Amino acid sequence: MLDIQNLNAGYGEMSVLRSINLTIGEGEIVSVVGSNGAGKSTMLKAISGIIKYSGSITWKSESLQGLKAHTIVNKGIIHVPEGRKIFPDMTVVENLMMGGYLCHKDSHRNLEKVFALFPKLAERRTQLGGTMSGGEQQMLAIGRGLMGNPKLLLLDEPSLGLSPLFTDVVFGAIRTINNNGVTVLLVEQNVYQSLNISHRGYVIETGRIVLTGTGEELLNNQEVKRAFLGM
Numbered sequence: 001m002l003d004i005q006n007l008n009a010g011y012g013e014m015s016v017l018r019s020i021n022l023t024i025g026e027g028e029i030v031s032v033v034g035s036n037g038a039g040k041s042t043m044l045k046a047i048s049g050i051i052k053y054s055g056s057i058t059w060k061s062e063s064l065q066g067l068k069a070h071t072i073v074n075k076g077i078i079h080v081p082e083g084r085k086i087f088p089d090m091t092v093v094e095n096l097m098m099g100g101y102l103c104h105k106d107s108h109r110n111l112e113k114v115f116a117l118f119p120k121l122a123e124r125r126t127q128l129g130g131t132m133s134g135g136e137q138q139m140l141a142i143g144r145g146l147m148g149n150p151k152l153l154l155l156d157e158p159s160l161g162l163s164p165l166f167t168d169v170v171f172g173a174i175r176t177i178n179n180n181g182v183t184v185l186l187v188e189q190n191v192y193q194s195l196n197i198s199h200r201g202y203v204i205e206t207g208r209i210v211l212t213g214t215g216e217e218l219l220n221n222q223e224v225k226r227a228f229l230g231m
């Protein structure tokens with residue numbers, strides 16, 4: 001579904017991603033795990049057309065190179081950025097509607113789907129986004145992404161800074177979203193929980209993919225255990 005070949009990207013003179021190869025099949029949850037600064041967010045920014053890159057990113061056999069970010073969104077590739085980036089002075093419903101602006105006809109139905117997934121958001125529908133807890137804001141950010149009818153959902157560190165309880169809620173929701181037919185690319189520092197819900201994973205270190213395998217293979221890998229799981 002998404003095919004990344006020899007991707008190189010960075011900021012100005014600084015190169016961050018080096019020869020990344022990665023594929024995502026329809027229906028999969030694929031995770032990219034690695035430490036802070038490894039290049040995970042940079043990879044998602046390249047896919048969603050926010051930064052320039054060399055190499056190729058193809059979506060259903062069509063190149064995404066040079067396309068504007070909104071064109072990529074229209075194809076169903078939806079990026080939930082790191083740090084949530086919700087609108088603090090808008091209510092829960094208004095925040096969600098901002099994610100649904102592309103598909104008005106589905107907005108009402110999608111809103112109900114988001115509320116079914118996150119009942120807490122339904123309870124808080126008139127609350128201002130900025131007054132919600134970190135975990136609630138993360139649900140809102142994911143919900144806003146779902147409003148755009150994603151085929152591929154790009155999730156950037158959805159568990160960052162969340163309590164164990166909210167972390168479980170978020171990972172459970174990712175599973176449900178995937179069971180409902182959405183392909184997911186998850187980038188995370190929470191290596192255990194990410195690999196645990198993923199069909200396949202990649203380990204990224206200073207801009208390079210150093211390991212790949214099924215979620216289970218990576219969880220049982222000695223290097224992964226030593227570097228990320230403290231075993």
Ligand SMILES: Nc1ncnc2c1ncn2[C@@H]1O[C@H](COP(=O)(O)OP(=O)(O)O)[C@@H](O)[C@H]1O
Nearest residue numbers: 011014016034035036037038039040041042043
């Ligand atoms: N906007 C930016 N301008 C310059 N350098 C950046 C920018 N964003 C990230 N970087 C640098 O790129 C590298 C990779 O960052 P990032 O992709 O955010 O890593 P990760 O998401 O894995 O923590 C880091 O060295 C970071 O400092």
Ligand SMILES: [Mg+2]
Nearest residue numbers: 040041082157
């Ligand atoms: Mg990041």
